[in-house]
Amino acid sequence: MAAACSARECGLEVVVLDDQTTPGGQLFRHIESPLAQTKIDSKEYQQGLELINSFRGSGAWYYPKTIVWGIESHQVSCTVDGTPTIFQSLSIIIAPGAMERPVPFPGWTIPGVLGAGGAEIILRGNGTVTRNAEDPVVLAGNGPLLLLLANHLLDSGAKIAAWLDTGSWSKRIRSLPRMFSALGDFPYLSKGMGMALKIVKNKIPIVSGIKNIEAVGEEHIKAVLYEAKGKKHEIKSSCLIRHEGIIPRIHIPNALEVELQWDQEQRYWYPITNQFGATSKDGIYLIGDAGHVDGGDASQLKGYLAGVDVARYLGIISLGEAAYRSKKVLQELKAIQRARSFLRYIFAPNPNIFQIPDKTIVCRCEMVTAEEIRKAVKEGATNVNEVKLYTRCGMGPCQGRMCGPALAEITAGELSRSPSSVGTLQVRHPFRPVSLENYCKLHSAE
Numbered sequence: 001m002a003a004a005c006s007a008r009e010c011g012l013e014v015v016v017l018d019d020q021t022t023p024g025g026q027l028f029r030h031i032e033s034p035l036a037q038t039k040i041d042s043k044e045y046q047q048g049l050e051l052i053n054s055f056r057g058s059g060a061w062y063y064p065k066t067i068v069w070g071i072e073s074h075q076v077s078c079t080v081d082g083t084p085t086i087f088q089s090l091s092i093i094i095a096p097g098a099m100e101r102p103v104p105f106p107g108w109t110i111p112g113v114l115g116a117g118g119a120e121i122i123l124r125g126n127g128t129v130t131r132n133a134e135d136p137v138v139l140a141g142n143g144p145l146l147l148l149l150a151n152h153l154l155d156s157g158a159k160i161a162a163w164l165d166t167g168s169w170s171k172r173i174r175s176l177p178r179m180f181s182a183l184g185d186f187p188y189l190s191k192g193m194g195m196a197l198k199i200v201k202n203k204i205p206i207v208s209g210i211k212n213i214e215a216v217g218e219e220h221i222k223a224v225l226y227e228a229k230g231k232k233h234e235i236k237s238s239c240l241i242r243h244e245g246i247i248p249r250i251h252i253p254n255a256l257e258v259e260l261q262w263d264q265e266q267r268y269w270y271p272i273t274n275q276f277g278a279t280s281k282d283g284i285y286l287i288g289d290a291g292h293v294d295g296g297d298a299s300q301l302k303g304y305l306a307g308v309d310v311a312r313y314l315g316i317i318s319l320g321e322a323a324y325r326s327k328k329v330l331q332e333l334k335a336i337q338r339a340r341s342f343l344r345y346i347f348a349p350n351p352n353i354f355q356i357p358d359k360t361i362v363c364r365c366e367m368v369t370a371e372e373i374r375k376a377v378k379e380g381a382t383n384v385n386e387v388k389l390y391t392r393c394g395m396g397p398c399q400g401r402m403c404g405p406a407l408a409e410i411t412a413g414e415l416s417r418s419p420s421s422v423g424t425l426q427v428r429h430p431f432r433p434v435s436l437e438n439y440c441k442l443h444s445a446e
């Protein structure tokens with residue numbers, strides 16, 4: 001939305017394709033609905049509404065309910081509300097956002113086991129995440145989103161039985177000197193401290209040094225098992241919310257063979273871009289959290305910068321004008337990235353979470369277990385694509401979105417190497433499911 005606004009201000013024709021029904025992305029999802037005002041922090045609500053109003057008034061062509069499933073040679077293939085369509089453009093700005101890091105564990109597919117993002121959506125819609133409002137919830141994992149969710153759960157009156165903290169305390173202690181950089185964004189830091197304090201005040205039991213989390217149940221989760229300090233424990237619960245941080249959605253850049261870089265702290269791949277989001281591919285930009293997870297404010301600034309730079313790239317505005325329009329925003333973006341860099345370290349994922357038991361299903365589309373991945377490595381596979389060929393892990397309809405990170409970690413673990421050395425799954429068009437009928441309609445129209 002921010003990119004569309006700045007590109008329009010520079011005089012460009014802009015088309016925005018989004019699979020949601022209304023503008024807002026992840027952060028400002030359904031913010032125009034009357035319910036949102038009561039459910040969202042008032043500052044965030046105002047900020048979101050302002051952006052959406054600017055976007056709606058910008059004159060950009062907006063196509064909601066549109067699934068983009070192919071991008072090649074400056075041509076975008078998509079399904080607009082069920083109808084297959086192709087758009088052509090000299091420049092494409094891609095902003096598919098981020099997703100929760102999927103971490104397989106025994107029982108992760110049982111109903112009642114949720115991610116923090118899904119839990120937040122259910123909470124906003126229903127006011128509770130459990131079938132019976134009295135049932136206690138178990139939180140497990142590590143990351144700012146879990147802290148935010150815990151606060152929202154407390155606000156809604158939910159009972160939290162325990163917070164099973166999977167973070168690494170040695171990493172956290174080592175990150176403390178970086179906290180000074182966070183003082184550059186004091187309101188943000190104090191908001192985080194306030195949320196942590198609320199957890200303490202509500203006497204939520206926090207258990208550290210957690211290993212071997214397991215959800216138990218058949219039709220629905222009944223209990224959570226875990227190990228701490230060498231002892232096994234059980235909590236009866238009908239809802240387990242597991243969250244291990246957020247990673248960029250790199251399926252589209254992967255399909256386009258955009259160059260990627262490994263973030264060693266956060267253990268994810270992200271596309272290499274310049275400060276305006278331009279990738280190694282001519283006219284292709286990657287922005288927002290899909291470029292690198294820096295949060296909503298930074299995503300908006302990255303969007304503004306990409307919109308201006310596309311206008312420069314297409315020769316609509318001069319280099320001087322682009323520099324003039326970008327200068328202040330670039331400074332703001334750098335200040336936010338500096339202040340928030342602390343989060344990258346304090347909430348770094350603990351590599352232990354990828355010690356996945358052999359019998360656990362890693363690829364849910366093709367039902368491939370951790371044991372089968374390890375066996376493929378023992379038989380000679382040396383990277384994720386070779387393991388994929390041996391096992392079909394990552395070959396199902398989600399094309400590795402859910403299993404790719406764990407596949408890389410398990411493969412690397414077996415080889416005693418860094419996940420950065422085993423590559424990423426090759427992604428082919430269509431990168432989102434499309435019916436054969438719609439695919440053929442586009443093909444025969446060519």
Ligand SMILES: Cc1cc2nc3c(=O)[nH]c(=O)nc-3n(C[C@H](O)[C@H](O)[C@H](O)COP(=O)(O)OP(=O)(O)OC[C@H]3O[C@@H](n4cnc5c(N)ncnc54)[C@H](O)[C@@H]3O)c2cc1C
Pocket residue numbers: 017018019020024025026027028066067068069095096097098099100116117118145148246287288289290294295296297299432
């Ligand atoms: C689960 C989750 C919960 C979060 N909760 C919070 C929170 O509570 N507070 C907070 O400050 N930050 C939160 N964040 C981070 C915040 O969402 C991001 O910082 C911000 O939304 C990034 O903006 P963006 O434009 O990069 O991506 P997004 O806002 O995610 O927008 C990306 C858009 O692209 C669409 N899209 C993706 N692929 C396709 C495709 N193939 N075809 C068509 N459309 C597509 C998506 O549906 C989405 O509308 C959360 C992130 C996640 C993943």
